[in-house]
Amino acid sequence: MKRTLGIIIAMAVSAASGLAQGVDFDWSKLAPKAVETVEVNLDRNMLELASKFMSGKSGNSDEAAIKDLLQNLKGVYVRSFRFANAGEYSIADVDRFRAQFNGGGWNKIVDVRSSKAGGENTGVYLKAAGDEVQGIVVIAAEARELTVVNIQGNIRPDQIQKLSGKLGIPDISISDEAKKQIRQRSTKKNDDEE
Template structure:
């Protein structure tokens, strides 16, 4: 029993400490994709990029504030010419890393009709901030994974949508209220 606790604690500790690793299969998907995006920004690159973000530009200023507490941003996005280029196993390889109690799935939308899956995971944190964020968007001809490591305040997260040139979609304040 004691051994099991120790092993569990060690596993949790390791999981807590680790960043999400993009599945190796993603490298093969890039070869199949018509278009792909690969953004890998570790803390050093974030710091360097932050130095070049202007305080005068509204979007850049917000981005600068947001990345201040981050350890890394990793984006993999693939757009395929036809459906079925990636498998559920490719997504599962990522999903398997996003296990409780370290990770919490806060959004999970699956459209069987359209074959779309959207999932948002938060990394739990001791403080008021979120310890990390993973977004999975799987569509028939598109797969996008965003992994943000590091502290993000809920305010920054709320601001993130609709920023950076993308029109913000107002969230409904209450259940049942639909946005236009």
């Protein structure tokens, strides 16, 4: 009886410490090591509540854009840990976490891995059913910082990009000049090869 109860409690703790809806990881062991922790848990009800306090009027286009985005979201969950020193978390643990997104409808959009010790690893995964996006997971594992974002619902990365520069959200767009330079270099390289 005690054992069964223990298993139930362990399952409940595991579910609570996960990042909701099938994305599990034991974050509780990282929090005590971190010097700064950010935890955001917004389910559908909380998103609806937040939406009520955002202006949908065209006069406040920043909030109107976010309010529009919220209509299709089911949940927003963030875990971010900043550590005083490098090596406070295991990259093997992060890889096990990433493994959840191999298959099961998840598509790997970006997967940058550094071979250097303490190098930065970044992954962007997108779950889609037909044309409809069901969720995005962003994993950013840096030397002294580990961040995981799980956004559930119909949202595309470019919609987040559209929010750049609004309400303190940093501008993530690459300048047209930078894009032009990349295109020029690419064309030049292809010409040289020919």
